[in-house]
Every structure is written in structure tokens, then in C-alpha cells.
Amino acid sequence: MPHRVTIIPGDGIGPEVAEAAMRAVNATGVDIQWERKELTADIIIEAGKELPAHVLDSLNDTRVGLKGPITTPVAGGFKSVNVALRKKLDLFANVRPVRTVPGLKTRYNDVKIDMVIFRENTEDLYSGLEHEIVTDVVESLKIITRYASMRIAHYAFNYAVKHGRKKIAAVHKANIMKLSDGLFLRCCREVAAMHPQITYQELIVDNASMQLVMRPEQFDVLLLPNLYGDIVSDLAAGLVGGLGIVPGANMGENVAVFEAVHGSAPDIAGRGLANPTALMSSAAMMLRYLGEEDAAVRLTKGIEQTYIEGKHLTKDVGGSAHTDEFTDAVIRNL
Ligand code: ATP
Numbered sequence: 001m002p003h004r005v006t007i008i009p010g011d012g013i014g015p016e017v018a019e020a021a022m023r024a025v026n027a028t029g030v031d032i033q034w035e036r037k038e039l040t041a042d043i044i045i046e047a048g049k050e051l052p053a054h055v056l057d058s059l060n061d062t063r064v065g066l067k068g069p070i071t072t073p074v075a076g077g078f079k080s081v082n083v084a085l086r087k088k089l090d091l092f093a094n095v096r097p098v099r100t101v102p103g104l105k106t107r108y109n110d111v112k113i114d115m116v117i118f119r120e121n122t123e124d125l126y127s128g129l130e131h132e133i134v135t136d137v138v139e140s141l142k143i144i145t146r147y148a149s150m151r152i153a154h155y156a157f158n159y160a161v162k163h164g165r166k167k168i169a170a171v172h173k174a175n176i177m178k179l180s181d182g183l184f185l186r187c188c189r190e191v192a193a194m195h196p197q198i199t200y201q202e203l204i205v206d207n208a209s210m211q212l213v214m215r216p217e218q219f220d221v222l223l224l225p226n227l228y229g230d231i232v233s234d235l236a237a238g239l240v241g242g243l244g245i246v247p248g249a250n251m252g253e254n255v256a257v258f259e260a261v262h263g264s265a266p267d268i269a270g271r272g273l274a275n276p277t278a279l280m281s282s283a284a285m286m287l288r289y290l291g292e293e294d295a296a297v298r299l300t301k302g303i304e305q306t307y308i309e310g311k312h313l314t315k316d317v318g319g320s321a322h323t324d325e326f327t328d329a330v331i332r333n334l
Contacts, residue, residue: 002031003290004062008055011040012264013274014068020276020327021066021283024302027331028295030287035062041071044078051084059089064290065257066283069264079128085257086121091250092148093155094119094229096261097285098236098246101277103308104317106241111217113240116165118156118221119229120184121250123148126226144180144225149187155251156223157195167199167220168192171208171228184225209235233261244275244316247282249289256289258282272322275314277303280330298334305333 009018025032037055044052059065072080085091096117100108129141153170160168170188174181185202192200203211205228212219212232216239224232237246243262250257260278268274280303287296306312312329313319321329 002033003064003292004033004035005286005290006037006055006058006062006065007034008037008039008065008067008070010068010070010264011042012069012071012266012269013262014040014070014264016270016272016274016323017260017276017279018066018068020323021279023327024276024280024299024330024334025066025283025287025295027334028287028292028298030290030292030295039070039081041073041078041081044070044081051081051088055085056088059085059255059257063255064286065255066279066286067257067259068279069260069262071264071266082259083126083128086250089250089252089255089257090122091252091255091257092120092122092151093251094121094248095159095251095285096233096236096246096248098233098240100240101245101307102304103310104241104245104313106239108216108239111215113216113219115216115219115236116159116163116221117229117233117236118152118159118223119233120148120152120224120226121229122226124226126230142177142180144183146183146187149184149225150191153188153191153223156221157191157198160198160221161195165198165221167201169201169203169208169219169222171203171205171222171224171232173205173228175204181225188223205232208232212236212239237261241317242275243278244314245277245281247278247280247285249282249285256286258286258289272324273315274323275316276323276327280327299330302330302333306330309333 009015070081100113123143125142127143172181246261284296284299306329312321
């Protein structure tokens with residue numbers, strides 16, 4: 001029986017990296033029946049609403065998605081479709097492994113970076129609850145609940161136990177946001193107390209950012225509310241070679257959608273310049289989730305080998321290869 005997977009190429013560089021990721025997955029020999037669903041900024045503007053039912057229906061049916069980015073207009077326009085999808089499907093845990101890529105030259109080559117970021121995915125300032133109180137005065141609501149905080153904390157600690165991780169650092173700003181981040185922190189402490197074998201630590205987000213730049217090798221698992229998780233993910237991506245590298249998974253109780261950390265990168269879209277590593281590695285996470293461990297390992301090793309050879313890398317990581325050329329090299333190295 002083939003695995004059924006909903007593929008949402010998205011827009012911007014999405015279709016290019018989605019095509020590359022699908023080619024690489026198909027080349028592992030795993031039988032996947034892709035259900036292609038188009039979802040782009042243009043489609044949403046035309047439909048006049050955020051999420052067309054056929055996309056949700058497909059994801060609720062296949063329960064597994066591989067997704068490219070969808071452009072979000074800045075300072076106006078429709079709300080983020082990426083965020084709406086996570087909320088609608090209750091994909092509460094955003095999991096982002098950030099690792100040194102063997103062979104890739106970065107500013108941090110003298111240390112080994114290997115951390116996993118757990119970002120709460122459903123609330124915080126990402127709830128999008130904003131309004132203008134009077135002219136030129138706006139309010140944006142930061143929602144933190146015990147329910148969502150406990151859920152992400154349990155998820156992160158369970159992952160750490162299962163995968164032999166030793167340390168979890170909860171990241172917050174509870175010295176200023178005493179109620180909201182305070183609640184998040186209390187939940188993390190409660191769950192930490194149930195897992196005495198994991199070393200638990202707390203870091204204020206500004207200090208965490210500095211520590212990440214100064215000594216990234218000290219971090220194992222990071223546990224963050226939604227907004228800090230978003231910002232720290234991009235920072236962490238910068239440590240290992242940039243947004244072209246870091247994969248991600250949005251996990252719910254019943255549905256999982258795998259997508260890169262990066263956005264639609266309109267500045268390079270349609271020119272064959274996109275690095276498909278992040279979505280390919282997201283696809284490797286997906287293969288593991290589908291129980292195809294062997295294919296997941298082969299795909300990861302194929303990507304690593306391509307970086308070690310260093311001959312067919314994309315521009316963002318210092319090469320001159322186009323998306324297709326990199327993809328061909330990965331497939332040869334499977
Ligand atoms: P969003 O807010 O939608 O997540 P973002 O602010 O993270 O988006 P991106 O669209 O991810 O922004 O792009 C940020 C920068 O990183 C751009 O200069 C873009 O070209 C570069 N970039 C992002 N992804 C890739 C990729 N896969 N390959 C090469 N460059 C990339």
C-alpha cells in the first residue's frame with residue numbers, strides 16, 4: 001500500500017523546493033501517492049477567505065502533509081495562511097532540528113551544533129488578535145494558556161526522553177511579562193519535575209539569543225512560546241548555514257505537516273536559486289514519521305554527502321549550482 005501524502009507546493013520558491021523534495025523522496029523508492037493541493041497568496045486573495053476546504057479535507061484525510069511556504073503580506077492584507085493551517089489542524093508542536101551540516105563551511109565550524117527547537121504553535125502573539133483602540137493606538141493580545149503550555153512542554157520532554165536528549169532550556173521573558181510568560185514557565189517547571197533525568201534550565205530570551213551566538217554548542221533542546229520560537233529558529237538557522245538548511249515539522253494529535261523554517265523568499269523565486277535542503281530534510285522527517293526509517297536515513301545521508309563533496313551547492317551556501325543540479329547530486333548520493 002502506498003503512503004498517501006498531501007503535497008502543498010505553496011508559492012514563491014515553494015514549487016521549486018517542493019518539486020526537488022518530491023523527486024528526492026521518490027528516488028528513495030518509497031511508494032508515495034502524492035495528493036497535490038495548490039494554495040498560494042493569489043488563490044487566497046481570489047477565494048476571499050483563508051483556507052479552501054479541499055486543502056483541509058485532504059490533510060484531514062491523508063493525515064500527512066509536505067508543505068512549501070505561502071507568502072504572507074506585511075503590515076496589512078490577509079492573515080498568514082501558514083499560521084491558519086497550523087491552528088485549524090491543531091498542529092500544536094513545531095519541531096525544528098538545527099544541526100551542523102558536515103562539510104558546510106560556516107562561522108561555527110569549530111563547534112558541533114545539535115539542538116532541537118520546540119515552538120508552541122497555536123497561541124501567543126500569533127493569535128493575531130489586534131485592534132485599534134482609538135486612532136493611532138493599537139492593542140495586540142498575547143494569549144498564553146495552561147492547556148497549550150502544558151501540551152508543548154509534555155511534547156518536548158517526551159521527545160527528549162525518547163531521543164536520549166539530556167537538557168531542556170525554557171526560553172521566556174517572565175521578568176517583564178510576569179503573567180503570560182510566567183504561566184508558560186510554571187507549566188514548563190511542572191512538566192520538568194516529572195522528568196528528573198532531564199536537566200532543566202530557564203533563560204530569558206535576550207540572554208538566550210546572546211548565548212546562542214556566543215556558545216551554540218551548549219544547547220540541546222529549546223522550549224519556547226510561539227513568537228520567541230519563530231525568531232530564535234531563524235537565529236539558530238543562521239548558525240548552521242542559513243534558512244536554506246533547517247527543516248521542521250508541525251505535529252498534532254492526528255495530523256502532521258512537514259515544512260521548512262524559511263518563508264517564500266520572493267527575492268529569489270522562480271530563478272532556480274532556492275536551496276531545497278530544508279524541505280528535503282523536512283521530507284526525511286516525514287519518512288521517519290511514516291515508518292520509513294531506512295529511506296529517511298538514506299535521504300539524510302545523501303544530502304550530507306552532497307555537502308561533503310561540496311561541488312553542487314546552491315548560492316546561499318557558497319556554491320553556484322541551481323536547485324535541480326543540487327537535487328540531482330543528492331539523488332546520485334542516496
Ligand atoms: P516568513 O516570515 O514568511 O517566514 P522570512 O522572513 O523567514 O519569511 P524568507 O522568505 O524565508 O523570509 O527569506 C529570508 C531570506 O532568506 C531571503 O533573502 C531569502 O532569499 C533567503 N532564503 C530563504 N529560504 C531560502 C532557500 N531555501 N534557499 C536560499 N535562500 C533562502
